Amino acid sequence: MTPDQGAPSLVVDGLAFAYPDGHQALFGVDLVVERGERVALLGPNGAGKTTLVLHLNGILTGGRGRVTVAGLDVAPKHLREIRRRVGIVFQDPDDQLFMPSVRDDVAFGPANLGLRGAELDERVEQALATVRLSELADRPPHHLSFGQRRRAAVATVLAMRPEILVLDEPSSNLDPASRRELAEVLESLDVTVLMVTHDLPYAAQLCPRSVILSAGVVAADGPTPKLLADTELLAAHRLELPYGFSLDA
Amino acid sequence: MGAGHAHRLHVPGTSVVHRLGPQCKLVAAVTFVVLVVLTPPHQVWAFAGFAALLAAVATIARVPLPLVARRMVVEVPFVLFALAMPFLTPGERIEVAGVPLSVAGLWAAWNVLAKATLGVVTSILLAATTDLRMLLLGLERLRLPGLLVQIMTFMVRYSDVITDELRRMRIARTARGFEAKDVRALPVLAHSAGALFIRSYERGERVHLAMLSRGYTGRMPTVADVAAPPREWATALLLPTLAAVVTLTAWALA
Numbered sequence: 001m002t003p004d005q006g007a008p009s010l011v012v013d014g015l016a017f018a019y020p021d022g023h024q025a026l027f028g029v030d031l032v033v034e035r036g037e038r039v040a041l042l043g044p045n046g047a048g049k050t051t052l053v054l055h056l057n058g059i060l061t062g063g064r065g066r067v068t069v070a071g072l073d074v075a076p077k078h079l080r081e082i083r084r085r086v087g088i089v090f091q092d093p094d095d096q097l098f099m100p101s102v103r104d105d106v107a108f109g110p111a112n113l114g115l116r117g118a119e120l121d122e123r124v125e126q127a128l129a130t131v132r133l134s135e136l137a138d139r140p141p142h143h144l145s146f147g148q149r150r151r152a153a154v155a156t157v158l159a160m161r162p163e164i165l166v167l168d169e170p171s172s173n174l175d176p177a178s179r180r181e182l183a184e185v186l187e188s189l190d191v192t193v194l195m196v197t198h199d200l201p202y203a204a205q206l207c208p209r210s211v212i213l214s215a216g217v218v219a220a221d222g223p224t225p226k227l228l229a230d231t232e233l234l235a236a237h238r239l240e241l242p243y244g245f246s247l248d249a
Numbered sequence: 250m251g252a253g254h255a256h257r258l259h260v261p262g263t264s265v266v267h268r269l270g271p272q273c274k275l276v277a278a279v280t281f282v283v284l285v286v287l288t289p290p291h292q293v294w295a296f297a298g299f300a301a302l303l304a305a306v307a308t309i310a311r312v313p314l315p316l317v318a319r320r321m322v323v324e325v326p327f328v329l330f331a332l333a334m335p336f337l338t339p340g341e342r343i344e345v346a347g348v349p350l351s352v353a354g355l356w357a358a359w360n361v362l363a364k365a366t367l368g369v370v371t372s373i374l375l376a377a378t379t380d381l382r383m384l385l386l387g388l389e390r391l392r393l394p395g396l397l398v399q400i401m402t403f404m405v406r407y408s409d410v411i412t413d414e415l416r417r418m419r420i421a422r423t424a425r426g427f428e429a430k431d432v433r434a435l436p437v438l439a440h441s442a443g444a445l446f447i448r449s450y451e452r453g454e455r456v457h458l459a460m461l462s463r464g465y466t467g468r469m470p471t472v473a474d475v476a477a478p479p480r481e482w483a484t485a486l487l488l489p490t491l492a493a494v495v496t497l498t499a500w501a502l503a
Contacts, residue, residue, distance in 0.1 A: 057462055080464060088462045094410050095455040100382040100402060104473070109463035111470030142409045160463065 003085065004071030009035045009164045009192035010056065016216075017051060017063030025051040026063065027216040033164065035070075038186075038193040040203035040224060043213035044238035049196045052213065053166055056194075057086040070163045084113055087157030091168045093149035097141035102133065102152050105141065109160040127159035128152075131185050147178025151185060164192040171199045200228055200241050212237050258320070258376035265484065266310035266378045270477025271387025273485035278375045280489035284496045285367045290360035292499035296367065302491055303370050312377045320373045327365045334358040381405050386475045399469055403456075411449055418445065 010033040018024040025048040033039050043049050054060040055067055058074045067074040069085045090096050099105040106124045115123060128134045131151040141149055150170065157165060170186070171179050179202070186193065186206055197203055203210055203224055210227045212220040214237040220227055227233065228247055234240060241247075261267075266274070281302075288295050307317060338354030379387070385405070389398045418441050427437060 054458075059458055059461060080466075083462055083464045086462075088459075090455065090459050090462075092455065094407075095452060096459045098403060098406055098456050098460065100385065100405055104382070108460075108465075108470065112464035112466070141406070156463065 003069075003163055005035075007068070007071030008032050009037070009070055010194065011068045012052070012055075013066050013068075015052070015055060015063060015065035015067060017055065017060060019051075025216055026055075028065065029213070029216070029218055031211060031218060031221075033192060033194060035163075035192055036190075037209060038195070038207045040207035040210040041194055041196045041213055042198060042200065042203060042210055042227075042237075042239060043196075044198065047213045047237075048216045049213055050168065053088060053168060053196060056164075056166055057083050057088060080113075084109075084160050085163040086166060087160055087162030087164070088166045089150075089153050089157055089168065089170065091172060093146070093153040094141070096153040096156060097149060099141075101138050101140055102128070102144070102155075103137040105152065106137075106155050106159045109156060113160065123159045123161075127155040130158055130188070131155045132181070145178070147174050147181060150174060150178065150182060154182075154185065158189070158191075162191065164194060165189065167193065167195045167197075169197055169199070170195060171197065171202045198239065200234075200239065201245055204228055204247060212239070214238075258373070259380045260310075260312050260316065260377040261380075262311055262378065264310045264378070266306060266374075269378075269485050270390075270475055270481045271379050271383040272390040272475065273387075273477050273482050274375055274379055275384070275387050275391060277485040277488050278371050280486075281492050282368045282371055284489060284492040285371075286364055288496045288499050289503045290356055290363065292503060293359075295495050295499040296363045298495040299367050299492060300370075302488060302495075303367065303374065306374055306488060310374065310378045312374060316377070317370060317373050321366070321369055324365055324369045327361060331358040331361040331365075334361070383475065386473055389469075389471065390475055395468055402469075407449075407452070410452075411445070414448060415441075415445055 010031065012029050012031040015026055015029040016024070017026040029048075029052060041049055041052070051060065055063070056069070056074070058076070058079045061074070061076070069082055072078055072081060072085070074082050097105050099108055103124055106127050107120055110120055110123045124137070125134065128137055131154050133148060133152055133155060136144060136148065136152075141152065144152060154165075154167075154170075167186075170182060174182065183202070183206055186195075193207070195203065195207055207224055209222070210220075210224040211218055212227065212233070219237055220230075220233055225247055228241065281299075285296075285299055288299075307314065334357045335350040335354035338351040338357060340354075341352045342349040343352055343355075344350075376384075382405075385398055385402050388401070389395070422437070422441065428434070429438060
């Protein structure tokens with residue numbers, strides 16, 4: 001199944017969702033991400049960011065509205081293809097790296113897609129080279145530094161050649177050098193990126209466009225420098241630039 | 250992060266033993282242990298023969314003997330049990346340095362001690378020459394149910410993560426002045442254990458989500474093929490074959 005080249009990477013249309021316990025997390029989210037865009041999804045804790053992310057590859061379903069990825073509906077009958085197209089990098093790399101070696105872990109996704117042998121090896125090598133971890137391929141994940149593990153987690157989804165890369169709090173717990181290394185890797189990628197974060201400087205550095213999700217709806221959508229310059233808007237949604245930080249945009 | 254204790258058993262190397270297919274080594278080791286167990290204990294020479302075979306394997310694999318000796322500490326509970334037998338078993342007695350000991354008990358102790366030691370050394374050598382990942386691939390190759398292999402894989406991967414969490418919880422307790430002095434500390438430790446269990450359970454759920462997100466459908470894809478040529482099987486099975494000769498001779502003489 002080849003993705004529809006003309007369609008946006010991601011379309012979320014009127015998505016609403018309540019958890020089985022009755023807690024409603026999303027109240028009609030609309031979002032379009034064009035191919036090749038890098039978009040930051042900003043929002044305070046509890047805004048519904050994670051709930052939205054879990055809808056993008058069909059882990060959560062059953063609410064109102066619809067999600068399409070490169071023209072393909074997120075529906076049970078093409079979950080396999082959807083999960084190839086949507087690469088989610090979860091917040092804790094220890095959740096994402098579950099195999100005994102980094103190489104095995106990066107191979108897990110493409111192998112589930114049916115790749116074997118030389119083709120599989122090539123995918124793994126390429127993904128590891130992209131995140132600059134080729135020489136650590138045979139290490140067990142717990143022998144890597146936290147920053148290296150975060151990049152290895154990115155490699156595990158890059159190996160699936162996703163249409164859109166979704167990163168959940170990519171900068172959390174990273175020291176400044178690891179943070180910069182990850183940013184360099186992300187900037188070098190030729191893939192659509194949706195970055196969930198409340199690290200506003202990181203959003204400003206990497207994403208030309210930002211979307212604020214607040215109380216289960218999209219509260220603002222526009223160029224990142226413009227959104228981050230609007231102090232009142234940020235304050236209304238419990239977002240703040242770090243002390244002493246100013247945007248020279 | 251603590252250095253992976255799960256991997257401390259492995260002694261990296263490039264010997265013939267190291268390079269054999271993991272499934273060949275697993276079959277050889279298990280068969281060898283079964284043969285040892287089947288050997289009648291009264292044929293003391295046979296056990297010397299088995300020990301010589303293992304010594305040969307250790308020499309070829311260049312596994313240092315002091316290292317093997319250190320790891321044999323896991324056997325201590327069996328040793329204590331075996332040592333109690335000559336005192337506790339009823340029946341005919343002999344005097345050893347003025348202490349009456351049961352003859353049947355002495356033989357039983359010897360039986361447990363000799364066989365347990367040989368078994369422990371065999372598994373130490375297997376672990377020293379095969380890294381964990383290869384062992385898991387070998388088990389998979391031997392058609393061990395996939396689910397069991399998956400559970401073991403996760404155990405290997407997460408034992409360090411959980412140990413680390415436990416360590417952080419202990420430090421956090423100590424930092425707030427907690428000392429486990431007597432039974433009154435038990436409720437606190439029980440709460441810690443409970444918290445650790447819930448955290449691990451939740452981690453399990455998150456790992457499952459991450460697996461689903463990358464196309465997991467209930468079966469692990471075989472990412473590495475560890476097929477072994479007949480030559481490797483022949484080399485590995487040399488050990489149980491020689492052991493079988495010893496066992497059969499021992500039975501013939503018994």
